[in-house]
Amino acid sequence: MDFIGAYAPSHLTFLLEGFWVTLQVAFLSIVLSFAIAIIVGTLRYGQIPVISQLLAVVVELIRNLPLLLIIFFTYFALPEIGIKMDKFNAAILALVIFESAMLSEIVRSGLKSVEKGQIEAARSSGLNYVQTLWHVVLPQALRRMVPPIVSQFISLLKDTSLAVVIALPELMNHAQIINGRNVNFVIPTFLLVAVMYFIVNYALSVVSKRLENRHA
Amino acid sequence: MIDMSILFDHWDLFLQGFGNTLKASLLALVGSFVLGTIIAIFRIAPMRPLNWLGTAYVEFIRNIPLLLIVFLFFLGLPAVGVRLEPFVAGTLGLTVYTAAFIAETIRAGIQAVPIGQTEAARSSGLTYIETMRYIILPQAIKVVIPPMGNQFINLVKNSSVLGVIAGLDLMYFGDLISADTFVTFDVYIIVGIFYLILTLPLSLLVGYLERYLAKGR
Numbered sequence: 001m002d003f004i005g006a007y008a009p010s011h012l013t014f015l016l017e018g019f020w021v022t023l024q025v026a027f028l029s030i031v032l033s034f035a036i037a038i039i040v041g042t043l044r045y046g047q048i049p050v051i052s053q054l055l056a057v058v059v060e061l062i063r064n065l066p067l068l069l070i071i072f073f074t075y076f077a078l079p080e081i082g083i084k085m086d087k088f089n090a091a092i093l094a095l096v097i098f099e100s101a102m103l104s105e106i107v108r109s110g111l112k113s114v115e116k117g118q119i120e121a122a123r124s125s126g127l128n129y130v131q132t133l134w135h136v137v138l139p140q141a142l143r144r145m146v147p148p149i150v151s152q153f154i155s156l157l158k159d160t161s162l163a164v165v166i167a168l169p170e171l172m173n174h175a176q177i178i179n180g181r182n183v184n185f186v187i188p189t190f191l192l193v194a195v196m197y198f199i200v201n202y203a204l205s206v207v208s209k210r211l212e213n214r215h216a
Numbered sequence: 217m218i219d220m221s222i223l224f225d226h227w228d229l230f231l232q233g234f235g236n237t238l239k240a241s242l243l244a245l246v247g248s249f250v251l252g253t254i255i256a257i258f259r260i261a262p263m264r265p266l267n268w269l270g271t272a273y274v275e276f277i278r279n280i281p282l283l284l285i286v287f288l289f290f291l292g293l294p295a296v297g298v299r300l301e302p303f304v305a306g307t308l309g310l311t312v313y314t315a316a317f318i319a320e321t322i323r324a325g326i327q328a329v330p331i332g333q334t335e336a337a338r339s340s341g342l343t344y345i346e347t348m349r350y351i352i353l354p355q356a357i358k359v360v361i362p363p364m365g366n367q368f369i370n371l372v373k374n375s376s377v378l379g380v381i382a383g384l385d386l387m388y389f390g391d392l393i394s395a396d397t398f399v400t401f402d403v404y405i406i407v408g409i410f411y412l413i414l415t416l417p418l419s420l421l422v423g424y425l426e427r428y429l430a431k432g433r
Contacts, residue, residue: 001296060419061416063419064416065373065408065415066373067373068376068377068379069376069404069408072387072390072391072400073404073408076400076404080399080400154279158281158282159281162283162377164283179291184295186295187292187296190284190287190291190292194280194288197279197284198279198280201278201279201280202275205275
């Protein structure tokens with residue numbers, strides 16, 4: 001094992017560059033996924049005939065597939081039917097497909113957790129269905145959704161490492177490039193990479209726990 | 217639509233991959249259940265150093281990617297002279313990773329049993345171990361079953377990382393067949409269907425159990 005060689009300044013900056021891509025991809029994905037999840041979750045909560053059932057099937061199918069398969073699919077299979085994109089977009093598309101299914105379940109159970117009395121009270125004070133949803137149910141539900149969404153973001157940050165299979169230049173990919181130079185770099189590099197993931201994810205999990213306690 | 221001839225032409229490879237995915241998932245499930253139970257006991261045992269050890273394991277492993285753990289087993293160990301088969305390295309990685317989540321599930325189940333139960337058992341003269349064995353664990357197991365089902369679903373999906381290290385699983389053979397035939401779209405759809413054969417029934421069962429146990433309470 002060669003810790004000194006593995007932790008050369010050029011390697012450290014190279015890893016940080018990779019981590020920056022990881023963070024960017026994760027952040028973009030979670031924002032896009034959340035926007036889609038709000039729509040999907042609300043439609044499912046609203047129990048609109050046909051649409052709700054259809055979405056339920058789609059969400060259930062996506063949730064039960066490995067993310068890795070979805071990444072392969074967006075990058076290697078979609079071009080076959082004429083949809084071509086670069087690594088960055090393919091990775092984000094795959095993550096968004098997977099995460100919006102996951103997040104829509106969080107949105108739906110958040111909406112469901114709002115007491116029935118709230119809806120009845122809102123409706124009896126003359127608000128219509130959409131107003132009730134927008135002004136009464138969603139604001140309360142959103143606050144309860146924050147801790148599970150932070151947890152999901154932690155999963156997402158970890159899952160971006162899977163994009164190494166399409167050579168997206170994120171943290172894991174950069175670690176592998178360094179490892180390719182010398183076999184003695186492998187363990188030191190992976191340990192450092194583990195610490196990098198750990199610091200960010202642990203900080204997020206502490207935030208999530210705080211929020212949970214505050215709302216409990 | 218999907219060209220199914222690719223499935224029939226490579227039936228043996230798909231089946232071998234499917235079998236290995238199932239094998240890796242089951243082995244890792246048993247392994248991580250044993251390891252996870254030990255860690256859960258560490259976390260709640262009335263001994264500070266054990267608590268720290270258990271907490272350190274859970275927090276560290278939960279916050280790093282599974283792929284990194286699998287790479288450490290597959291690429292890291294050879295650097296110190298230990299060479300593992302890809303399938304073994306992958307399954308070990310899955311076990312170490314999943315154990316952290318299972319430990320948390322079990323701990324939450326144990327702590328869901330009201331403290332009065334422990335107090336009553338201890339005052340009637342049972343030791344700590346006996347209290348665990350006869351009073352707490354039988355009650356905790358009911359709370360733990362649905363989330364354990366979810367962990368198994370995750371395990372089946374996560375086992376696809378074996379494909380990255382040539383672990384002879386479904387994902388690996390899917391890649392192999394698509395690289396061989398240049399048919400990617402259909403092959404990945406078929407691979408997806410194979411995964412769903414494992415995960416969908418489990419997911420329905422977990423949903424049913426959750427509703428059933430919620431009614432009982």
